[in-house]
Amino acid sequence: MSEKNVLRKMLVSLKRKPALIAMFVLLAAFIVYTFNLTNISHTTSRINKPNMGLAEFASMLLSVLSMVCFMNAYPRRKEPVYIMLGLTLGMILIIVLCDFIYIGKIAEALNDSKSQLDTTKETYILATRSMLNVHWIILVVGAALSVLVPWYGKLLRKINTNVKIEGNSDMAAIEIEGND
Numbered sequence: 574m575s576e577k578n579v580l581r582k583m584l585v586s587l588k589r590k591p592a593l594i595a596m597f598v599l600l601a602a603f604i605v606y607t608f609n610l611t612n613i614s615h616t617t618s619r620i621n622k623p624n625m626g627l628a629e630f631a632s633m634l635l636s637v638l639s640m641v642c643f644m645n646a647y648p649r650r651k652e653p654v655y656i657m658l659g660l661t662l663g664m665i666l667i668i669v670l671c672d673f674i675y676i677g678k679i680a681e682a683l684n685d686s687k688s689q690l691d692t693t694k695e696t697y698i699l700a701t702r703s704m705l706n707v708h709w710i711i712l713v714v715g716a717a718l719s720v721l722v723p724w725y726g727k728l729l730r731k732i733n734t735n736v737k738i739e740g741n742s743d744m745a746a747i748e749i750e751g752n753d
Contacts, residue, residue: 585734591726592647595718599643599665602711603636609704612697613675619695620688622678628671635671639664643719658719665716672709676702 587593606613610633617625639661646657679702682688692699718725 581734581736584729584732588726588729588732588734590647590649591729592643592719592722594725595715595722596640596643598711598715598718599640602708602715603640605704605711606632606636606708609701612701612704615695615697616679616701619690619698620678620682622682625675625678628675628678632668632671632675635664635668639668646719647722653722661719662716665712665719669709669712672705672712676705 613629617629642657642661642664646654646661648654679698682690683692683698690698
């Protein structure tokens with residue numbers, strides 16, 4: 574298959590289901606968080622401030638649940654289910670709040686004069702803080718795309734994905750014979 578044909582088929586599938594764009598962004602946020610769970614758990618065990626483990630657990634649980642709710646928010650060939658979309662956005666908001674709580678606990682531990690943290694040896698702490706900053710940004714973009722699906726869906730439908738077939742340019746010249 575040519576590159577042009579692959580791009581056309583991808584555009585056609587996005588025209589049919591524009592919510593896939595938002596779902597891929599939310600899936601990217603989930604993957605970023607999941608692939609960094611080792612750093613997050615090491616940071617939680619090293620710093621051990623109140624509610625860090627709860628924020629970590631809530632983020633992971635709500636990430637999975639928000640993906641399930643999002644998939645049910647835009648069913649195939651039906652109108653969006655706004656209750657599910659509201660649940661998805663609520664869960665994303667809670668995840669972002671959990672990220673901010675966790676980042677605050679890291680900052681609190683790093684600024685504490687009593688702490689024995691050595692960020693040159695324990696690089697996972699700074700890696701976790703950076704990842705959480707990226708994570709909440711991706712989540713906010715995914716939430717915005719989730720809300721804007723009707724608008725960019727209309728824009729996607731305006732893209733011409735028709736294939737030009739040779740010999741069919743002058744359809745008026747073809748006479749149809751019929752039995753009278």
